Amino acid sequence: MKQLLDFIPLIIFFVLYKMQDIYVATGALIIATAVQVILTYLLYRKVEKMQLITFVMVALFGGMTIIFHDDNFIKWKVTIVYVVFALGLAISHAIGKSAIKGMLGKEISLPDPVWAKVTWAWVVFFSFCAGLNIYIAYKLPLDVWVNFKVFGLLAATFGFTVITGVYIYKHLPKQKSESNPGD
Known part of the structure; x- marks a missing residue:
């Protein structure tokens, strides 16, 4: 289950990139990664450091991608x-x-x-x-x-x-x- 949860944001990013564009996909990636972290915590009462680092980086760089449209x-x-x-x-x-x-x-x-x-x-x-x-x-x-x-x-x-x-x-x-x- 946990492995599937790890791939969901990536799948959402890919699908929305193909259907829309990089900016919509990036916004969805940020949201999906946040949901992934929350679900991981709710299901396992623990979030790995690697997962937290990834979320922070996705939010930071994804946010800059959207804000600066770059x-x-x-x-x-x-x-x-x-x-x-x-x-x-x-x-x-x-x-x-x-x-x-x-x-x-x-x-x-x-x-x-x-x-x-x-x-x-x-x-x-x-x-x-x-x-x-x-x-x-x-x-x-x-x-x-x-x-x-x-x-x-x-x-x-x-x-x-x-x-x-x-x-x-x-x-x-x-x-x-x-x-x-x-x-």
Whole structure:
């Protein structure tokens, strides 16, 4: 349910962009993201920091897009969110409080060097996506950027999550089989 809730604002943005324009879609994105945060809190009594950061950035840059009637602000939002995530992960790791280990470490036990590699891989991934977003936003038509934002980044994030999961799985401690008392 929570995963579906995370995609609803993006779907609304895409549909309204195709039916109307970037400004109507951006306004709807702001409203849908606010509703998403409220629903997440009501359903789970908790809102993740990442979700709050995303909402603040959507409201700020989306608001500027609408007020100044300039789609550059909403294009930059994507890059800034990815840079904030990359910096947050890098800084949290540098000060010895890995954010990824903090999120997953309660359920998964891994050696610190594995957590470090996972963290730095995500820092690189977010940094790459931030740069790629700027390139696509300013070198290609708006339609291409919207498709990239909605489908390209979503697919890339999903794919990278799967790759991360496979890497983590390979480094999970092996369960010792229980001895049979009759042996």
